[in-house]
Amino acid sequence: MKTDNSLFNFMKKLIAGLKKRGNIRTSETYRSTLNSFASFRNYEDIMLDSISCSTMESYELWLRNRGLTPNTISFYMRILRAVYNRAVENDMTENRSPFRHVYTGIEKTVKRALPLRTVRKIKELDLSKNPQLEFARNMFMMSFYLRGMSFIDMAFLR
Known part of the structure; x- marks a missing residue:
């Protein structure tokens, strides 16, 4: 080919x-x-x-x-x-509109927010004996404080 x-x-x-x-x-x-x-x-x-x-x-x-x-x-x-x-x-192909019969819209999604009391419980957990879990919780809280910033975007912050 x-x-x-x-x-x-x-x-x-x-x-x-x-x-x-x-x-x-x-x-x-x-x-x-x-x-x-x-x-x-x-x-x-x-x-x-x-x-x-x-x-x-x-x-x-x-x-x-x-x-x-x-x-x-x-x-x-x-x-x-x-x-x-x-x-x-780029003139690599003619436009044959191959996407005309497939879904390319965006459906409204159901909000999946945690209750504030649950977020507070997570924040206040003592995870000092499990550093990996503590780090995961801290990343979750950072995402929460940054209004839902994705983990990958946080990883690339400078």
Whole structure:
């Protein structure tokens, strides 16, 4: 297979460019999407010209059968659509609108907030005899104080 216009290679180039520009988190989401789609394809690359509605519908079903939520499925689809659109802009393929029959919206999610008394109990726990658990609790509290900042974003704070 000629790999110049393959999806996997194109995504790897985009990921490298994102990392080079310092967009680490975005590069990680692209890498996660590539890993998921590659798993769906049994790690067999696909030419950009071969991506069709049926390819994307099959991928959507594959994700759904693995128990992913509609928003997670949409997350992967939106990234793949952005990659595909970039390939179209770069004249690597014609726009065949392969995403027109898959869900790319965002559903409203139910809030899963802990009651304040539970957060206070967690904060006040004496975990000095278990440093790893104490560290985990401290990271949770830091995330709480930072209004829900994700762990990965906290890890990259400077």
